[in-house]
Each structure stands twice: as structure tokens, then as C-alpha cells.
Amino acid sequence: MSERTLYDKIWDSHLAARLESGQDQLFIGLHLIHEVTTPQAFSALKENGSQVAFPDRTVATADHITPTLTQLRPFKDDQAEAMMAALEQNVDEYGVRFLNWGSGMQGIVHVIGPELGLSQPGMTIACGDSHTSTHGAVGSLGFGIGTTEVGFVLETQTIVLNRLKVHRIEVNNQLKPGVYAKDVVLRIIHDLGIKGGIGHAYEYGGKVIENMSMEGRMTVCNMSIEGGARIGYVNPDEATYSYLHGREFSPREEDFDRAVEYWTSITSDPDAAYDRETEIDGATIEPMVTWGINPGHSVGISETLPDPDSFESEDKKTAELGYQHMALRPGDPIAGTKIDVAFLGSCTNSRISDLREGARVLKGNKVKSNVKMLVVPGSQKVKMQAEEEGLHEIYLEAGAEWRGAGCSMCLGMNEDKLVGYQRSVSTSNRNFIGRQGSPRGRTHLGSPALVAASAVEGCLTDPSGMVRD
């Protein structure tokens, strides 16, 4: 068979039934669950008198509401405590593996999936979280779903979907120093728009992606949804296989060889047909930073802010609202904008390479006295690795706070929140109004290096030139 993309191959092999409506019922190979989007789904399961159909293919962790200062129970927030207790009771009652603190494997669901070898090429992966697209970095299809759908997966290990089109995005040439995976994906979203991916899966390729680390690919795939694409993926290659080799849930020995053979077979054919193709010259990508209220509102750090008139109709109104909310003016340079908070963490940028990237900038520097910097590893394993390398000492000496694993200040669902009009520079994925917990809070998104450089200077700062070895 030829002319098929990885998307087609995985879809076809997981197709359980075509429903009378014409929609496809797809088998889900891995269901990742967390405390926030599951209690109502388990309640429905209980009401229906059903069981979890494939408990072995379901893995739970806790990340969204978990405090990052101390995990002592009961949590200070009563609702968070009730939510956590509900998850504990549900996994216990239905026989689901729970990677809680005691396991040493707890963390943000999109960090631990690949890190533990749970997420593998060729899989369909579902999770009640839109950033499930992250898992596409290992060559799987990751579907973000809602709570009713979480219930479907618990009860039947399937979801109902319409096939998407596939948009191939090639990033070629090579990146300039100080430019990272985060900048690549912000540039892609800048160019294609936040609605550009609706109805599409993004297949990322080209020299820059091929040469990118697995963790960098995770950052890129993670933000596919910010461009409107529910799915983003990279075809598995040698980098994927060596990344997965030896991880807790990866196949072992001869099983691994058989796995690689299968994983290679599901990559897109050389003559695969795409519904749309885009090429970006990687050498033209700047360190990016957002200025507005969605991830498409971005500029290179050395650029000035765009004229709202350069946007079309309704986009112009959104841009104007963005300027109003962010208290910025068109034509002004973005660099130098004063910040109050620097956040290094989230499912986009909290892996070991991200913590190294930030530490290279911070080493021997101090976080500006009026800036609060939070560094939040994505998982217990990332935290342990970072501490082995002494990265925590660099952060602590610089005056940053070194926290426990969780979603933290990405989403304002736990104790880590912006207050009032605070302005943050953040490695997370969304600069929506209110996203970081304060309805008036202001968020600028950037790479770990840009966040660290900005923390040192107390204002949005180009990290190129501040990176030390």
C-alpha cells in the first residue's frame, strides 16, 4: 500500500466500526486520565452500572489541581481535596493504575506519557485535556477529549470521530542560536493563524524537525491545538526509537526489535498525499514572544508591535482587545516590557532539556529583585534528574523558587496564580485572558531561555547572547 500518511495508517488499524451516522468508532490504545476531567465520567459509569472495559490500557496521575509547594494531605483547597479523593476512590474501585506521588512517577500527564514509554508510535491516545496532541511527538495520534468522551473511553475504550485532513508543515534549514522548539511552534501558529488548523492534523517534518530532540518535538506537537489542530505528529525515526529504548513501559529486548519494525511500518509513505503543505525556512525564525491574548499574537523579540489595522475584520477587534488587556501600544518594541512573574513549567516546557535551557541562562545571574520566578519540573522524574545535575542549585542561587511537579501557573487551577494586574512571562501555552488565574493578569509566552533571560533583566529580553555553557 502506498500514498498513506501515518495518520491514515493508525486510523485504519484502529477503526472498530462505522456508525450509522457515518462517523468512525476508533479503538483507543492508551487512555490517560487525571483528577479534573474524570469525576463526572466515573459517575456516569457508575450510573450505567458498567465497568472500565480495558483497565490495563488506562493510566491515571494527578497534575492540574495539585499544589506544587507541598503535597501534604488534606490539600488546603477543600474542592481540590474532594477531587483528589474522588480520583483515588475511582481508580481503586475500577482497578486503574495510578501514578501518584508515592510511585515516583507522578507528573503532568503529557510529560509522563512519553517519559515512561507509555506513549508509543502507532498508538491512538486519548486524554481529557487538549494538550494530548503532545504525544504525537513519538508518532502517535493524541486526541484531546471532553468528559463525556472520557466516559465513552472508560466504558468502551473507543471514541467517535470524523476523519481529519492532513497538513504537512516542513521546517527546513537550521535554527539560529537562541532559537528553540517553542519559537518554531509560535512561528508556525503566527504564520498559519490560530484557526488555521481547524479540521486538520498537522504532520511536522523537514530538517529542523528531524534534527530536533524528542523533547523539542513534544513542545511543537503540544501547541498544535493552539493553532486549531486537534492533532500534531512527527513520523517516528531513530531519535524516537532511541528515546523510547529502556523506558519503564517500553517493550524490552527482542520485543523492542519487533516494535521498531512495526513503528517504522506506520510512518508516512514517501509519496503520501497531503491535503495541504507549508514550508517555513527555519533560519528566519526569531526568538518569539506573544504580546496579545491568543498564541497567534506573537512577534520576534527584536520587533515592534503590529498595527491592529494589519489584521482582517474580526481579527482586528481581537487585536484591539489584546492591546487593551495587555496595556501595550502598537509600534512599541516588545523587548523591555517590564514583568512581575516568570514561570518556567507546564506540559509545553517542563522537561529536563527545558530546565537545562533555563539554567544555562540563569547560571551566575540573579533574578531581578522585584520578579517572582517559579520553576516547576513536569514530573517527579524530571525533578530528580535536574537535582542530580545540580540544576536546582542554579535556580535557587539565582533566587527562583524550585517546586514540585504539576501544571502550576499554566492554568490557575491550583495555588499558583497571578494576582491582580501582574504581568508574567511564561513557558506555558496559553495567553488567554484570565488563563493564569487572575481575570486581569497578563501573560507573555516564550521559550525557557527567553523566560530566564527576562527574569534576570526584569523585562522581556532576547536570550541570544545570554546562553552560557
Place this chain on the structure above:
Amino acid sequence: MPGDDIDTDRITPARYLTAITFEGMEKALFCDERENMPDHPIDNPAYNGAKMLFVGKNFGSGSSREHAPQAIMRFGIEIIVGVSFAEIFAGNCLAIGVPTLMASVGDMNRLISHTQKTPETEFVANLENLTVSHESEIIQVKMLEERRQSFLKGTWNVVAILRSNLPRVREVAEKIPYINNFRA
């Protein structure tokens, strides 16, 4: 609710997501922006009891939280008409039985300004011939055919159908090489 790219963080701010049921979720609907906007459409008494919500492009973008369509539905909205919808949001709407209909930018702007001028207008949405109409105008709307069929056939609540396919699902699963982690 005019404007594009209205994300689910705006529709239901995250701090309302720590409840373990969807009960009362309507209270969270646009709650942060309503606080600073006394004339917010949700609070406009002229729209009391409205069952149809008119929106712009890319409505429901961002987070997959079902709390957003749950809040809209529990507020009393039964159908949403807009230029386009974010993928996951539209899927969530289908899963809970709220049709999402798409109209052109021009038609949508007219519908919105019509309801702003004469909020008492009664609109009718017809899924059979894909129209939204009021006494002086009929506009064509679109919807993914599969989704339309789900509503017309009354099968949008698919869990029973999915469950009845479980034997077939197990057969398909058995053939997928990773199901036993590649053990020989």
C-alpha cells in the same frame, strides 16, 4: 455573543473546574467578563430565556473542558450558530446533544445585528433542510453531515451504540501489535 476566538477559559474560568459535578455550572458562564461588563449579552434581560446562541469564528477554542458547553447548555441554550467552532468544543457539544451550526460571516453578522436590534425575534433552526430563519429571512447553514445525521436519527447519545460494538472492539484490539507490548 459577538467576537471571534472566544476560548473556553473565557467561557468557564478554570477555578470553576474543581467541582466534581457539572451541577450549577451555568453560574460560571462568562462569569469573569460579566463582572466588568454590565451590558454583557448573557445578562441582557431582553435575551431572557433564549435557547439559541449566536457566535463568531473559532468559538470554544483552547482547553478541552466540557464545562464550557455544559455551562452553556445548563444556562438554557439548546443550539449554537456561528461561523466556525473549535474542533474539541464541537465534539463536546455533540456528545452532550447541542447542535453547532455554521453560517457565513455575512449571514452571521446579519443574524447578530438583527437580534441586537430586535431581541424579541423568534428564530427557527431546521436541521432537516439546514436553515436558520425568522419571519423575514431564511439563511442556509452547514453542519458536518455525520453530526447532522446523529441528531436527525437521534443517535447523538452514542454510548449504547458504542457498548453494543464492544465484541468487535475487542477483535480489532487483538490485532493491534502493541496490545501485548510486542511480546511474541
